Amino acid sequence: MTQSSTQSAQKTAHRLRCIGCDARIAGLDAAEDFRCQACGSLFEVEYPQIFSPDDTAGRPPAGALHAEWKTLWADRRSSHAPLDRSGVWRFRELLPFLADKRHAVTLEEGNTPLYSLPRSARSLGLENLFAKHQGMNPTGSFKDTGMTAALSVALEREFSWVACASTGNTSAAMAAYAARAGMRALVLIPEGKVAWGKLAQSLDYGAITCQLKTDFDGCVAVLAELVRRAPVYLLNSVNPYRLEGQKTPAFEMAEAMDWKVPDHIIVPGGNLANCSALGKGFAELRTLGLIGRVPRISVIQAEGANPLFLSMSQHDGNQIEAVRADTRATAIRIGNPASWQKAVRVLRETGGWCEQVSEQEIALAKAEIGAEGIGCEPASAVTLAGVKKLVSLGRVLPDETVVLILTGHTLKDPEYTIDFHRGSLLTAQETTVMLAAQRSRMEALARAPLVLDPSVEAVMRVLDAEVRQ
Numbered sequence: 153m154t155q156s157s158t159q160s161a162q163k164t165a166h167r168l169r170c171i172g173c174d175a176r177i178a179g180l181d182a183a184e185d186f187r188c189q190a191c192g193s194l195f196e197v198e199y200p201q202i203f204s205p206d207d208t209a210g211r212p213p214a215g216a217l218h219a220e221w222k223t224l225w226a227d228r229r230s231s232h233a234p235l236d237r238s239g240v241w242r243f244r245e246l247l248p249f250l251a252d253k254r255h256a257v258t259l260e261e262g263n264t265p266l267y268s269l270p271r272s273a274r275s276l277g278l279e280n281l282f283a284k285h286q287g288m289n290p291t292g293s294f295k296d297t298g299m300t301a302a303l304s305v306a307l308e309r310e311f312s313w314v315a316c317a318s319t320g321n322t323s324a325a326m327a328a329y330a331a332r333a334g335m336r337a338l339v340l341i342p343e344g345k346v347a348w349g350k351l352a353q354s355l356d357y358g359a360i361t362c363q364l365k366t367d368f369d370g371c372v373a374v375l376a377e378l379v380r381r382a383p384v385y386l387l388n389s390v391n392p393y394r395l396e397g398q399k400t401p402a403f404e405m406a407e408a409m410d411w412k413v414p415d416h417i418i419v420p421g422g423n424l425a426n427c428s429a430l431g432k433g434f435a436e437l438r439t440l441g442l443i444g445r446v447p448r449i450s451v452i453q454a455e456g457a458n459p460l461f462l463s464m465s466q467h468d469g470n471q472i473e474a475v476r477a478d479t480r481a482t483a484i485r486i487g488n489p490a491s492w493q494k495a496v497r498v499l500r501e502t503g504g505w506c507e508q509v510s511e512q513e514i515a516l517a518k519a520e521i522g523a524e525g526i527g528c529e530p531a532s533a534v535t536l537a538g539v540k541k542l543v544s545l546g547r548v549l550p551d552e553t554v555v556l557i558l559t560g561h562t563l564k565d566p567e568y569t570i571d572f573h574r575g576s577l578l579t580a581q582e583t584t585v586m587l588a589a590q591r592s593r594m595e596a597l598a599r600a601p602l603v604l605d606p607s608v609e610a611v612m613r614v615l616d617a618e619v620r621q
């Protein structure tokens with residue numbers, strides 16, 4: 153396809169809408185930093201041909217028109233074509249932003265498991281508690297679903313370089329997809345605050361990795377200036393195509409539940425793109441008549457990185473103040489979230505809440521998810537800690553179906569897990585202020601590695617002691 157026919161196809165299939173001033177622009181006209189030049193807000197991708205309310209007159213209801221897609225999407229799972237095997241691109245009818253789908257760069261992401269969490273459900277008195285494990289993606293986090301989408305746009309637009317500021321997972325995903333596409337990748341990460349697994353991935357996939365002596369928000373500021381000066385394509389989640397990929401787990405969940413959505417989805421909140429993307433996915437399915445209602449979507453933040461929680465509780469979501477973020481859940485150590493307005497809209501439209509959880513609650517919840525044989529990285533565990541709060545506040549009821557979005561794999565941050573089991577994760581002060589029940593639950597889950605003499609007797613003594621407990 154020639155450059156000009158590529159461009160005209162892109163113009164007709166999708167456009168970008170500014171969420172601040174409602175301006176519409178062609179995808180190709182977005183500024184390098186993906187901010188609206190009139191008001192500075194972010195854009196979202198729109199598909200007039202699929203969703204325009206104007207052109208439905210005289211046609212059958214949308215649900216009837218699009219019901220056949222359900223079969224098509226399911227059938228693709230048994231295909232051997234890489235795009236069909238991707239849990240993102242098998243829904244490509246709802247992602248028509250590439251002029252030519254041969255530009256799609258895929259690692260067969262998505263199609264992640266929806267696990268039940270029977271022990272956590274029982275202790276919370278819930279009938280149906282599930283985990284949608286986005287950590288089971290090719291690079292171990294939910295970022296892959298967004299990266300396959302946005303990096304494909306970069307390839308189609310003939311960029312050689314892509315770049316991101318990251319708390320670690322975006323950089324791992326970007327580096328991998330860039331390597332697949334034969335593109336160069338530039339990663340800016342905060343020095344000392346990125347989990348080892350993620351830093352190792354960025355290096356392994358060949359990205360130029362810069363550890364800046366600042367936090368995530370400082371890395372974002374440097375990159376925003378850099379993309380104005382150099383021809384690199386920005387792949388942070390201000391890039392609206394990232395959210396197009398990240399909306400697809402909503403399709404997978406609806407499909408897995410036979411197009412009857414759960415009552416409540418719980419999402420960790422950092423830069424707040426993921427909750428926004430899932431909200432967009434469910435809203436699109438409802439507009440098409442493929443589901444009858446949308447689930448509540450609630451966002452959970454760490455107490456030390458809680459700007460959305462403060463915004464909702466102090467300003468009703470009408471304004472946000474940046475905080476100096478600090479939490480051991482480094483993936484969500486973000487004080488100035490770019491997508492906060494999109495997230496507030498999702499909370500309002502779905503009737504969800506924003507809660508905050510402590511470092512102790514995160515540590516305990518992560519161990520509990522591990523004890524289910526599933527595991528996740530610390531940032532993902534805020535979801536279980538958060539649902540405990542929502543249950544105790546009566547915001548989640550016993551007969552409701554709840555899905556926790558686990559965003560990252562447990563192997564992303566092994567240091568955190570080992571410190572927990574060795575009893576060195578929390579400070580003495582943090583341990584002292586815990587409730588006795590919480591502390592004893594934590595002690596029961598902690599399993600420090602045992603260093604023994606190399607004898608059967610030594611191992612037998614350990615077994616005997618366990619059996620006697």
Ligand SMILES: Cc1ncc(COP(=O)(O)O)c(C=O)c1O
Binds near residue numbers: 320425426483560
């Ligand atoms: C594991 C993990 N969970 C949650 C988040 C937060 O997602 P978002 O920034 O879209 O709110 C991130 C972001 O880096 C992450 O890596």
Ligand SMILES: [Zn+2]
Binds near residue numbers: 174192193
């Ligand atoms: Zn605007």
